Amino acid sequence: MRPVVWSSRSKSFSIFSLWGTLLVSAVASALVALLVYLFWPSTYTATSSQGLLLMAEVIFNIAGLRLPVVMTCANRAVSAPINIWNDQQDAVSIRDSGWIQLWSENAQEAYDNTIQAFRIAEHMDIRLPAMVCLDGFIISHSIGRIEYLEDDEVQNFVGEFRKLNPLLDIERPVSYGPLILQDYYMEYRRAQAEVASKVSGVVLDVAQDFENLSGRKYGLFDAYHLDDAEIGIIILNSAAGTTKDVIDEYRSRGIKAGLLKPRLYRPFPYRETGEALSHLKALCVLDRADAFGGSFGPVYTDVAASLYPFQQRPILINKVYGLGGRDYLPEHAEMALNELLEIAETGRVRNYKEYIGVRE
Known part of the structure; x- marks a missing residue:
């Protein structure tokens, strides 16, 4: 079962699953991000510019909670002055939030990076969110040819989603987002940094598997x-x-x-x-x-x-x-x-x- 995704469509958000589409309001999107993961399988969203920065609090929370959300960021300038065109200030402004960031030269790389991002984020040694960046308008709103994989190839490559510490496991109850003060907060942050140090190795392993599947080679x-x-x-x-x-x-x-x-x-x-x-x-x-x-x-x-x-x-x-x-x-x-x-x-x-x- 995969994936659940949501992305901005006019003034509402769409959640797609194997069973259809669920619309939720943009106001509820931050809460949905967490609930979808805690109850459902893989999660995906897309944003850029002010939309990314408006959820900066949630961005840090998702990383701190080790939720393997995948998100596309079509890089755009941030206000003020108001501007909708491309630069990369949005993604670099939250570069230290704990998210993995994969950057893409063209549509083919954005497509390939998104598929690999699920494998990387959901790796049981990682379990961190991943952001796939591409230049807004220059790539996001232009037409370009890509070589795509069949749906079953993508599903087999990404694999089944495996939950870690599910919220509704009544045999093994867990708490998400507890208050952690000075007695353990620093240890928690160091543990998060230690996980981040493993990411590059997983990125290379996933890239090798992707090359075997697609013939397209990626590295760091x-x-x-x-x-x-x-x-x-x-x-x-x-x-x-x-x-x-x-x-x-x-x-x-x-x-x-x-x-x-x-x-x-x-x-x-x-x-x-x-x-x-x-x-x-x-x-x-x-x-x-x-x-x-x-x-x-x-x-x-x-x-x-x-x-x-x-x-x-x-x-x-x-x-x-x-x-x-x-x-x-x-x-x-x-x-x-x-x-x-x-x-x-x-x-x-x-x-x-x-x-x-x-x-x-």
């Missing part, structure tokens, strides 16, 4: 022409496709450029990321979100932390781009790569952080 990140690269770019989601085209053009000119596109952003694979990047001479992290008051963008800070333990590491710069739907163009990738070439040759940095594609 996509390393594009990175092995022999001297300069590199890190970028999330759909903008990676544009950047790959530019890197191909630079490669044709004999310039050793590469790209790393994170797939598993939370928990961030620090060791693996650092190992993949430490040989570079210069590296630019492109953030489609900002961390106000934090000096650098959110992805930059994770990458910088991953490289810190390495004695040999690249000079690192940060560029913020594409906020509120501003287009990311090939010329932006070219500008970053040209600056990296200069840094690699001279060791001098003009701007450690700047906003690109913005009016002065």
Whole structure:
């Protein structure tokens, strides 16, 4: 029996199961999220932008209660000012809530990541919620071809949902959401962090099984022409496709450029990321979100932390781009790569952080 899903449709929410559709009001959706899991099988929802942030309290609760909900986030800007277009401020704003985050370059990756997310979240060693991120409008509202799996293939891959500590087991009664004060709260949080440390291994195991089924290969990140690269770019989601085209053009000119596109952003694979990047001479992290008051963008800070333990590491710069739907163009990738070439040759940095594609 799988799955139960709900997603926004006008002013109501729909819950789909093998037995039909149940409509509930948007106001009740947060409560439904918990009740559906506690009484029913797998749970799925979709949101973005203000809708995600309006349930920030519930987001933290779902992770803390170890409920393996799967959610799609069509990344969009957050207010104010009001904006409905794409950037990634919504998902990165709750990146430390305890949810697994899988990021997707295109519709195919979003589809594949969603299927794998159920296996990852519901793994008995994990039992954490998982968010599948894709760029709002750029991917969510565009038409693209995908290779899909048959329903029975997906069901067999995901498997039967197994409940852990069901609420209605009268032979083994449990309590959900109890008050835990200073005597045990810290131990609970440490246990949650220890579970998160197992996620990357499960992600790789599930990816291998998915490759055996579909022929499509996934890892913790996509390393594009990175092995022999001297300069590199890190970028999330759909903008990676544009950047790959530019890197191909630079490669044709004999310039050793590469790209790393994170797939598993939370928990961030620090060791693996650092190992993949430490040989570079210069590296630019492109953030489609900002961390106000934090000096650098959110992805930059994770990458910088991953490289810190390495004695040999690249000079690192940060560029913020594409906020509120501003287009990311090939010329932006070219500008970053040209600056990296200069840094690699001279060791001098003009701007450690700047906003690109913005009016002065």
